[in-house]
Amino acid sequence: MSGSKIMQLSGAEIVVRCLQEEGIDHIFGYPGGAVLFLYDELFKQDKVKHVLVRHEQAAVHAADAYARSTHKVGVALVTSGPGVTNAITGIATAYMDSIPMVILTGQVPTHAIGEDAFQECDTVGITRPCVKHNFLVKDVKDLALTIKKAFYIASTGRPGPVVVDIPKDITAMKADFEYPKSISMRSYNPVVKGHAGQIKKAVKLLLEAKRPMIYAGGGVILGNASAELTQLVKLIGFPCTNTLMGLGGFPATDRHSLGMLGMHGTYEANMAMQHCDVLLAVGARFDDRVIGNPKHFFEQPRQIIHIDIDPASISKRVKVDVPVVGNVGEVLKELIRQIEAARGGPDKESLKAWWAQIEQWRGRDCLKYDRSSAIIKPQFVIEKLYQVTKGDAFITSDVGQHQMWAAQFYKFDKPRRWINSGGLGTMGVGLPYAMGVQMAHPRATVACVTGEASIQMCIQELSTCKQYRLPVKLVNLNNRYMGMVRQWQEFFHGNRYAESYMDALPDFVKLAEAYGHVGMRIDKPADVEPALKEAFARKKDLVFLDFITDQTENVFPMVPGGKGLSEMILV
Amino acid sequence: MRHIISVLLENEAGALSRVAGLFSARGYNIESLTVAPTEDATLSRMTIVTSGSDDVIEQINKQLNKLVDVVKVVDLSEGDHIERELMLVKVRAIGKDREEMKRMADIFRGRIIDVTDKDYTIELTGPGSKLDAFLKAIDQTAILETVRTGASGIGRGERILKV
Numbered sequence: 001m002s003g004s005k006i007m008q009l010s011g012a013e014i015v016v017r018c019l020q021e022e023g024i025d026h027i028f029g030y031p032g033g034a035v036l037f038l039y040d041e042l043f044k045q046d047k048v049k050h051v052l053v054r055h056e057q058a059a060v061h062a063a064d065a066y067a068r069s070t071h072k073v074g075v076a077l078v079t080s081g082p083g084v085t086n087a088i089t090g091i092a093t094a095y096m097d098s099i100p101m102v103i104l105t106g107q108v109p110t111h112a113i114g115e116d117a118f119q120e121c122d123t124v125g126i127t128r129p130c131v132k133h134n135f136l137v138k139d140v141k142d143l144a145l146t147i148k149k150a151f152y153i154a155s156t157g158r159p160g161p162v163v164v165d166i167p168k169d170i171t172a173m174k175a176d177f178e179y180p181k182s183i184s185m186r187s188y189n190p191v192v193k194g195h196a197g198q199i200k201k202a203v204k205l206l207l208e209a210k211r212p213m214i215y216a217g218g219g220v221i222l223g224n225a226s227a228e229l230t231q232l233v234k235l236i237g238f239p240c241t242n243t244l245m246g247l248g249g250f251p252a253t254d255r256h257s258l259g260m261l262g263m264h265g266t267y268e269a270n271m272a273m274q275h276c277d278v279l280l281a282v283g284a285r286f287d288d289r290v291i292g293n294p295k296h297f298f299e300q301p302r303q304i305i306h307i308d309i310d311p312a313s314i315s316k317r318v319k320v321d322v323p324v325v326g327n328v329g330e331v332l333k334e335l336i337r338q339i340e341a342a343r344g345g346p347d348k349e350s351l352k353a354w355w356a357q358i359e360q361w362r363g364r365d366c367l368k369y370d371r372s373s374a375i376i377k378p379q380f381v382i383e384k385l386y387q388v389t390k391g392d393a394f395i396t397s398d399v400g401q402h403q404m405w406a407a408q409f410y411k412f413d414k415p416r417r418w419i420n421s422g423g424l425g426t427m428g429v430g431l432p433y434a435m436g437v438q439m440a441h442p443r444a445t446v447a448c449v450t451g452e453a454s455i456q457m458c459i460q461e462l463s464t465c466k467q468y469r470l471p472v473k474l475v476n477l478n479n480r481y482m483g484m485v486r487q488w489q490e491f492f493h494g495n496r497y498a499e500s501y502m503d504a505l506p507d508f509v510k511l512a513e514a515y516g517h518v519g520m521r522i523d524k525p526a527d528v529e530p531a532l533k534e535a536f537a538r539k540k541d542l543v544f545l546d547f548i549t550d551q552t553e554n555v556f557p558m559v560p561g562g563k564g565l566s567e568m569i570l571v
Numbered sequence: 572m573r574h575i576i577s578v579l580l581e582n583e584a585g586a587l588s589r590v591a592g593l594f595s596a597r598g599y600n601i602e603s604l605t606v607a608p609t610e611d612a613t614l615s616r617m618t619i620v621t622s623g624s625d626d627v628i629e630q631i632n633k634q635l636n637k638l639v640d641v642v643k644v645v646d647l648s649e650g651d652h653i654e655r656e657l658m659l660v661k662v663r664a665i666g667k668d669r670e671e672m673k674r675m676a677d678i679f680r681g682r683i684i685d686v687t688d689k690d691y692t693i694e695l696t697g698p699g700s701k702l703d704a705f706l707k708a709i710d711q712t713a714i715l716e717t718v719r720t721g722a723s724g725i726g727r728g729e730r731i732l733k734v
Contacts (some may be wrong), residue, residue: 124585129596135638153639186734187581187642310635315626
C-alpha cells in the first residue's frame with residue numbers, strides 16, 4: 001500500500017480527507033452532539049459539500065438516489081442514537097436494492113459505550129441485518145483504513161450500504177494520516193469474470209431455443225451493463241422484459257421490449273415469461289413480485305440461465321440450469337463474443353413463430369384505460385408527463401399505485417433514470433430521492449411521481465429543497481386513498497376500506513407556498529398538459545402539481561398474491 | 572438432513588453475531604454453534620450443526636460465504652470427518668450410587684474431575700450420540716446438572732481447512 005505523504009491529523013480531519021480522496025463532492029446529513037468535530041472540519045473546507053436535510057431518513061434516501069443516478073457511492077452523515085435510528089429505514093431501503101453507500105454515524109465516546117449514555121444506541125447491532133457490512137472504529141489509527149474498506153466493500157461485488165460508526169473521542173484524537181491507494185481483504189474477493197465453460201453452455205442453450213426470453217433486472221443498471229444487454233438483444237433478436245428495478249436497462253421504446261413483468265407487468269411479458277423454453281435471467285433475483293407463485297412458474301418446463309454477481313442469488317427461489325457468477329457486463333461481453341463466433345444464429349423459423357405469438361399477446365393492449373373520462377385518470381397524467389418531458393427526465397417515485405403507473409407508462413430508454421424503492425417498498429422516498437438526483441444532476445429535469453399518502457411521509461424536505469434551490473417537480477396523483485391498499489381491499493377484503501382513506505388532507509398548494517414553492521391544483525383532464533408544460537417551463541422553481549385523480553382507478557394487469565404469472569386480472 | 576459446517580472467520584468483535592443473526596434472520600436451524608480462536612490469533616474457527624433440505628444447506632453455505640468476515644466455509648458432512656463434544660455432568664453420588672457412578676464413568680471413558688461427599692462432576696468427550704447414551708444409562712434422578720459444548724468437527728486425513 002502506498003499513499004500521499006504522512007501527517008498527523010485529528011480523526012475528524014481524517015474522515016474529511018478520506019471523503020476528499022474518494023472524490024465525494026456531496027454528502028447528506030444532519031448534525032448532532034456526537035458528530036460536532038466532524039461538522040467543524042466540514043465547515044473548514046469546501047471540496048465536500050454538505051446538504052442539510054430535515055430528517056435523517058431523508059439524508060440516507062437522498063444519498064441513495066445520488067448513488068442510483070450516478071454510479072458513485074452515496075454518503076450520509078448522521079449523529080448517534082436517534083440520528084441512527086431515523087436513518088435505519090433509509091439504510092434498509094438501500095440494502096434491499098443493493099445500492100453502494102457509506103453511512104457515517106456518530107457514536108458516544110468509547111469510554112461511555114455500553115453505559116446507556118445520552119443518545120447512545122448499539123449502531124452496529126441495530127444496522128447489522130440491513131447492511132452489507134458495518135464497522136465500529138475503536139482506534140483512530142484504524143480510521144482511514146476502515147473508511148477505505150467501507151468504500152471498497154460498498155462499491156464492489158453486489159453493492160450495498162456500509163455503516164462506519166465513529167465514537168466522538170476518536171474524531172478528536174490524532175493519528176498519522178495516509179490514505180491507502182488500494183486494498184485487498186482475504187475474506188472478501190468478489191468474482192468478476194464469469195466461468196467460460198458455463199458461458200459456453202449458456203450460448204448453446206440460447207442458440208437452440210425455440211421460445212427464448214430475456215429477463216433483465218436491477219443488476220444490469222448497477223453493473224452498468226445496459227449497452228451490453230442492448231447489443232445482445234439486437235444481435236439475437238430475442239424478446240426482453242425488465243423488472244421494476246431494471247427499467248431503462250433495455251430501451252422501453254425498442255420493439256424487442258415487452259415492458260415490465262411481474263405483479264403489475266404487461267400481459268405479453270408475463271405470458272412470454274411463463275411460456276418460454278429458454279430463459280436468460282440477467283442481474284435479476286426471481287423475486288416474489290416478479291415470478292408470482294414459484295410452483296405455478298415450474299408448471300411450464302424451461303431451461304434457465306442465470307447471470308448474477310451474487311452466488312447466493314442463484315437457485316434461491318428458482319432452481320436454475322446454467323448459473324454464471326460474475327459481473328453482468330463482463331459476462332454479457334463474453335456471451336456476445338461467443339455467440340458471434342458460433343456458426344449460425346438462433347432458429348429463425350421458431351423465433352418468427354414465437355414473435356407472432358408475442359405480438360398476439362401484445363395486441364391484447366393490457367394497459368388500456370378510459371381516455372374519455374371526465375375525471376383525471378392517473379395513467380393519463382403519466383403519459384402526458386412522458387410527452388412533456390420528452391421521455392428524458394429523471395423520474396423518482398414513492399410507493400403504491402402511482403409507482404406502478406409511472407413504471408408502466410413512462411418509457412425509460414436510458415439506465416439510471418428511474419429511481420424508486422423496489423425491494424423494501426418504502427413510502428416517503430420520492431421527494432428525498434428527487435433531491436439526491438437533482439444534486440447530482442443540477443441541470444437535469446427531475447420529477448417525483450407521488451401520491452397524497454406517500455408524499456406526507458417526508459414532506460418536511462420541501463424545506464431542504466428551498467434551501468438548496470432544487471427545482472424538482474412533484475407530480476402528486478391525489479386520489480384521497482392509499483390507492484394500493486384500497487385496491488387490495490376492493491379485490492380481496494370485500495370492499496372494506498379499513499383506514500385507507502386519507503382524511504383531513506392538507507391544501508397542498510398552500511403547503512407548497514408556505515415552504516416558498518409554487519403549488520398548482522389540477523382537476524380537469526384538459527388542464528393536465530398545460531399545467532405540466534407550465535411547471536416544467538419554470539426551470540428554477542419547485543412546483544407541486546396536485547392532480548385530483550379518479551378515486552376508483554386500479555392498476556392492471558394484476559397477478560394476485562400467491563397466483564401464477566399467467567393468472568392475471570385484466571382490465 | 573443434519574450437517575456440520577466449519578467456518579474460518581476474522582477474529583473480530585461482532586463476527587459471531589453476524590453468523591447468529593444470519594441464521595435467525597433467514598430462519599435456518601442452529602442445533603449447536605461453537606467458536607474459539609485458532610493457532611492464528613487473527614482467525615476464529617466456528618463449528619455449526621444445522622439441519623435442512625439440500626436447497627437450504629446450499630443457501631446456508633452461500634450466505635455464510637457472503638458475510639464479509641467469513642474467510643472459508645466447509646461442509647464437513649460432505650466427506651469423512653470426526654466430531655467431538657465435551658460434556659460436564661454433575662450427579663448425585665451418595666450411598667450405593669457413589670460406586671455405580673464411578674463404574675459408569677469408567678465404562679464411558681469419562682473422568683471424575685470434581686468430588687464432594689454428595690456429588691461427582693464427570694467429564695465426558697465423544698460424538699453427541701455417546702454423550703446421549705451416557706445420560707440414558709445412568710439413573711435419571713441422579714442427574715443434578717449438565718453442560719455441553721456442542722460439536723466441534725475436523726476432516727479426516729488430508730482434508731485440511733486452512734487459509
